[in-house]
Amino acid sequence: MIHQYKNNGYSIVLDVNSGSVHVVDDIVYDSIALLDQGAEENSVVEQLKTVYPEKDIRTALDEIRTLKEEGMLFTEDIYENAIEHFKDRPTVVKALCLHIAHDCNLACKYCFAEEGEYHGRRALMSYEVGKKALDFLIANSGSRRNLEVDFFGGEPLMNWQVVKDLVAYGREQEKIHNKNFRFTLTTNGVLVDDEVMDFCNKEMGNVVMSIDGRKEVHDHMRPFRKGAGSYDLVVPKFRKWAESRNQDKYYARGTFTHYNLDFSKDVLSLADMGFKQISVEPVVAPDTEDYALKPEDLPKIFEEYDNLAREMIKRKKEGRGFNFFHFMIDLTGGPCVYKRLSGCGSGTEYLAVTPWGDLYPCHQFVGEEKFLLGNVDEGITKPEICNEFKNCNVYAKEECKKCFARFYCSGGCAANAYNFKGSINDVYDIGCELQRKRVECAIMIKAAEAEE
Numbered sequence: 001m002i003h004q005y006k007n008n009g010y011s012i013v014l015d016v017n018s019g020s021v022h023v024v025d026d027i028v029y030d031s032i033a034l035l036d037q038g039a040e041e042n043s044v045v046e047q048l049k050t051v052y053p054e055k056d057i058r059t060a061l062d063e064i065r066t067l068k069e070e071g072m073l074f075t076e077d078i079y080e081n082a083i084e085h086f087k088d089r090p091t092v093v094k095a096l097c098l099h100i101a102h103d104c105n106l107a108c109k110y111c112f113a114e115e116g117e118y119h120g121r122r123a124l125m126s127y128e129v130g131k132k133a134l135d136f137l138i139a140n141s142g143s144r145r146n147l148e149v150d151f152f153g154g155e156p157l158m159n160w161q162v163v164k165d166l167v168a169y170g171r172e173q174e175k176i177h178n179k180n181f182r183f184t185l186t187t188n189g190v191l192v193d194d195e196v197m198d199f200c201n202k203e204m205g206n207v208v209m210s211i212d213g214r215k216e217v218h219d220h221m222r223p224f225r226k227g228a229g230s231y232d233l234v235v236p237k238f239r240k241w242a243e244s245r246n247q248d249k250y251y252a253r254g255t256f257t258h259y260n261l262d263f264s265k266d267v268l269s270l271a272d273m274g275f276k277q278i279s280v281e282p283v284v285a286p287d288t289e290d291y292a293l294k295p296e297d298l299p300k301i302f303e304e305y306d307n308l309a310r311e312m313i314k315r316k317k318e319g320r321g322f323n324f325f326h327f328m329i330d331l332t333g334g335p336c337v338y339k340r341l342s343g344c345g346s347g348t349e350y351l352a353v354t355p356w357g358d359l360y361p362c363h364q365f366v367g368e369e370k371f372l373l374g375n376v377d378e379g380i381t382k383p384e385i386c387n388e389f390k391n392c393n394v395y396a397k398e399e400c401k402k403c404f405a406r407f408y409c410s411g412g413c414a415a416n417a418y419n420f421k422g423s424i425n426d427v428y429d430i431g432c433e434l435q436r437k438r439v440e441c442a443i444m445i446k447a448a449e450a451e452e
Helices: 026-036 041-048 054-069 080-087 127-139 156-177 194-203 215-221 231-244 264-272 295-317 337-342 383-390 414-421 429-451
Strands: 002-007 010-015 020-024 095-099 146-152 180-187 204-210 250-256 277-282 350-353 358-360
Touching (some): 010 026, 041 054, 095 127, 127 146, 146 156, 156 194, 180 194, 204 231, 215 231, 215 250, 250 264, 264 277, 264 295, 277 429
Parallel strands (some): 095 146, 146 180, 180 204
Antiparallel strands (some): 010 020, 350 358
């Protein structure tokens, strides 16, 4: 499969199956397009000789032929035939999302967790439940040494002492069982203070700071329960925290909606405040919500991604560069084959734990009783659900089979597919459109960096 596009003056050809990226001139670009449509070389010459000199066309065809022989162009899909073996792969639990608090001190309008309640009741995880969750992770991790635990909510700092106690317990257990815990924390910043920063800087491999960008955008979507905005309270804390982490191992993480389709300005607002690790992501919401993204919003969103990509190239040249999560792409290594085919590992390698110890495939499935896997006392009691997720891959989804971005998004989010289409083996259409655009922008940025 070949994907071709032009962006910011670059003519780019992606060989999907090998992952090879080629920045080419117009003759090669047009020749590849015709070959991809099934044209023979002589036909390509005939069709293009009114535009380019015949000698140059034949030189281009020679170059294309060489790339094909070297396995960098028009390659075959070597993964689809191995998918049955892939489905039988052994899996272990590598990561847990601990819902340390089903409660929150903000009332964010787009919150899929219903202000922390997750279709249920407000609750804080006890130390005993959290301890059992870590024990479950250790017991089900096989020989894997590196394990991940994300303290999530709601707002996890509303249960701060239990967070600290569980980190201490994890540090004890990793010595006993030859494991290494990587803890992370996601917070809205309201309760962040110097003690939280110091502890997290010592113990947390990553922290996610929830902030939406410009003050008016943030305050509109992330107010306190009585309506006041939270921007002025959290921004100084987050700026201090990012500096204390040497501008590394954190994300200033925001959400854009139908009301701020000019979200590149929010990304740049965060960059202008000094944040170097930024992620501003599209809201995922039912189309009944007024803030939901709509198909007619896509052209504007695409334009914003293009604007952002160009500005990032410019700022990097000026020594003011920053990372944008959705444009971070590794063209030389990248994730392993399993990750390329199946994504985040929800339901198999990654599970969520409720405050009372129930296990779900991921945080976005919490409260959907159909996907209740078991609990930390009994373990997995419905392995058939895990098997369903284990069989979820890019070849199980018809839309993915014909998509050039499939090995970059790995089939997209299972929860979004289920919520919008009723099956984890389907896709969330708007999400797919945005993913494809982001991949194109990310590759273009790499092309610009290579040229530089």
